[in-house]
Ligand code: FA5
């Protein structure tokens with residue numbers, strides 16, 4: 001009943017994850033609802049759409065140049081997830097509002113980049129036995145406190161990929177023409193395509209997308225960027241073509257298919273420069289599917305491969321699978337419903353047939369922030385906690401779980417006299433599997449309301 005919510009959660013002295021016990025502390029913010037997703041390895045379940053998508057992408061990054069790997073344990077150190085990659089101490093990604101901490105030194109990885117250093121070291125270790133393997137892909141489950149909507153889920157899957165080239169041992173900058181020529185020869189090996197791609201910005205921009213001038217020449221970076229972009233464009237075009245073939249087959253006639261629209265956008269990551277994101281136009285909007293760039297040389301130097309240069313990318317597998325199978329809601333990937341699972345078979349790309357959509361149930365909650373709270377800050381352990389929207393998301397997720405389709409801020413204002421701030425969120429309660437009763441939705445909503453008061457100190461309006 002609703003009474004339960006006001007009881008403080010049982011303090012846990014340790015968290016058990018993949019068989020290991022981790023002591024908790026004031027940084028711990030990983031709830032059991034999140035831990036229940038650990039170890040499912042959906043990407044190995046060969047008839048699951050995430051596994052089918054993994055195989056398809058891996059086929060674009062084949063042996064002997066690439067090894068295709070996976071990482072089952074999501075627990076990594078803050079060093080691996082942030083420090084090694086050059087995240088500054090005040091980067092918002094480090095905050096407890098964005099990341100699930102196991103304790104102050106350990107997190108659930110927020111991206112597969114947490115394994116970059118280990119895979120670069122592996123390339124170095126394998127130099128004698130497998131010198132031709134200079135690239136890799138690695139797929140894993142990743143965890144983020146994030147918004148709630150149809151393309152965001154707190155647990156999702158990323159595939160990281162990277163490829164390195166060897167430079168001359170001495171004066172690599174002086175011999176950069178040679179390195180660039182070698183990389184350009186590899187660019188020519190990637191088949192061309194004729195899909196127009198929007199790419200309005202120059203490869204390098206002195207402020208927004210700088211060259212690592214102390215390490216790289218413009219020729220080298222131009223060649224690496226060309227290889228990176230052509231490899232990823234080809235992968236996306238292949239995925240989209242497979243999806244369109246499936247669409248044509250399932251409709252049984254030659255329907256007018258929406259042409260593929262792709263664009264490159266400048267981006268920033270602490271561990272690449274220059275950096276980009278690739279977006280695909282899907283169902284009326286631009287959907288970001290991956291981030292990538294030229295690997296920071298300092299990271300390669302610290303990972304036992306100082307004499308190599310290269311690129312890396314990280315993509316959201318669910319985002320690609322949604323395009324491929326036409327899956328409309330990211331929650332479906334976790335469904336055990338046979339009406340979902342029975343539609344997919346290893347090696348086959350088919351269009352998802354939605355089962356009847358159950359009615360939405362919208363409930364609003366409006367509240368005043370506590371007088372001291374300000375928005376937009378990041379919370380540090382121990383100190384006064386500023387209001388952060390992700391805390392609202394986490395409360396809703398903890399109570400509604402997969403019965404919540406999305407949460408949107410519909411109103412926000414500051415009272416002219418008191419200066420207090422009011423927020424109104426609209427929660428859409430909708431099950432993928434059945435019709436929710438209004439009583440059920442009300443019960444969840446009441447719990448959300450009291451937990452907002454209890455945990456965030458807001459005043460309901
Ligand atoms: C990263 O995570 C970088 N590590 C990517 C990278 C790797 C850059 C290597 C450079 C070199 P980003 O936070 O943008 O970047 O996430 C990458 C992709 O994960 C996004 O493009 C998107 O496809 C997917 N993604 C991000 N958040 C979510 C979410 N909550 N639910 C589902 N997919 C998501």
Ligand code: MG
Nearest residue numbers: 277288290291
């Ligand atoms: Mg991004």
